[in-house]
Amino acid sequence: MKVLNIGSMNLDYVYSVDHIIAPGETQATYGMNVFLGGKGINQSIALAKAGVDIYHGGMIGEDGQVFLDACRDHGVHDEFIRTIDEKTGHTIIQVDKNAQNCILLFGGANQSLTEEYIDEVLEHFEAGDILLLQNEVNKLDYIIDRAYDRKLVIALNPSPYNEKIEACDLSKISIFLLNEIEGAQITGLTEPNDILASMRKRFPEAKIVLTLGKDGARYSDKDCEYEQPIFPVKAVDTTAAGDTFTGYFLAGLIRGMEIPDILRMSAKASSIAVTRNGAVQSIPKREEVEAALSAD
Numbered sequence: 237m238k239v240l241n242i243g244s245m246n247l248d249y250v251y252s253v254d255h256i257i258a259p260g261e262t263q264a265t266y267g268m269n270v271f272l273g274g275k276g277i278n279q280s281i282a283l284a285k286a287g288v289d290i291y292h293g294g295m296i297g298e299d300g301q302v303f304l305d306a307c308r309d310h311g312v313h314d315e316f317i318r319t320i321d322e323k324t325g326h327t328i329i330q331v332d333k334n335a336q337n338c339i340l341l342f343g344g345a346n347q348s349l350t351e352e353y354i355d356e357v358l359e360h361f362e363a364g365d366i367l368l369l370q371n372e373v374n375k376l377d378y379i380i381d382r383a384y385d386r387k388l389v390i391a392l393n394p395s396p397y398n399e400k401i402e403a404c405d406l407s408k409i410s411i412f413l414l415n416e417i418e419g420a421q422i423t424g425l426t427e428p429n430d431i432l433a434s435m436r437k438r439f440p441e442a443k444i445v446l447t448l449g450k451d452g453a454r455y456s457d458k459d460c461e462y463e464q465p466i467f468p469v470k471a472v473d474t475t476a477a478g479d480t481f482t483g484y485f486l487a488g489l490i491r492g493m494e495i496p497d498i499l500r501m502s503a504k505a506s507s508i509a510v511t512r513n514g515a516v517q518s519i520p521k522r523e524e525v526e527a528a529l530s531a532d
Contacts, residue, residue: 238365240290242349242373243369244277244370246272249268250270273515276292277306279393280292281483284310289313294345295349297320300345304317325344326342335472366389367390369392389410392409397422428451443456447478472513475514478506484505508528
């Protein structure tokens with residue numbers, strides 16, 4: 237079984253601020269750093285650090301060589317990454333003194349996928365292989381349809397939620413990984429119990445992971461449901477927390493772990509990530525996560 241992630245690669249410009257800026261406000265920052273990010277590459281590197289053999293696909297510009305370097309440094313297969321005549325995607329991120337963030341996203345090369353490119357990449361994968369997707373690249377509906385035709389197992393993190401998600405046939409998704417905001421946007425409901433019940437009714441064969449920030453995470457499928465509290469820590473940057481959880485959750489499934497153990501491992505990995513600045517570099521390796529779990 238192989239694992240493919242067709243996802244975004246962004247240069248993250250991260251500004252440290254007292255508070256998230258209001259409309260019309262000018263505010264001096266007290267720090268700025270440039271990190272590698274994008275939900276796609278974050279999740280691929282999380283999978284690699286969790287011990288999964290992962291292939292990443294997507295587009296970068298000539299200014300994106302650092303992503304190829306990062307893939308090689310972290311053990312992510314990069315042969316499906318294409319360099320094109322377009323700016324690499326980037327974000328402007330504010331992180332306030334309480335470690336909350338807001339993100340402005342420029343898609344750039346991430347929005348340049350073609351049907352020919354997608355077909356070419358998927359030709360290398362077969363029934364039973366796993367495809368991980370987010371919503372920071374274009375042609376998401378086409379990717380889902382073609383992957384489903386090839387009988388790939390599709391995992392979707394529907395972030396950011398917008399009309400592109402609504403254009404997709406979500407009945408073709410086997411694993412949903414979403415937070416409470418995305419859950420509310422899909423179902424029109426706000427309470428976690430209601431979101432999960434609605435998702436189970438609409439997608440009875442799917443595995444559903446609902447992350448709830450400080451309230452931990454919930455898992456549900458047709459046979460069982462579990463809850464996982466957070467591991468309390470002093471957070472400094474929550475940017476890659478959800479991506480870390482996603483990578484480690486899928487890694488646990490691939491390794492055949494029991495769901496409660498997967499949730500615990502994913503929560504611990506996320507708790508380590510939020511104590512560090514940045515996205516890619518904040519994600520811990522599996523050995524570190526296992527050691528931290530053993531010490532609890």
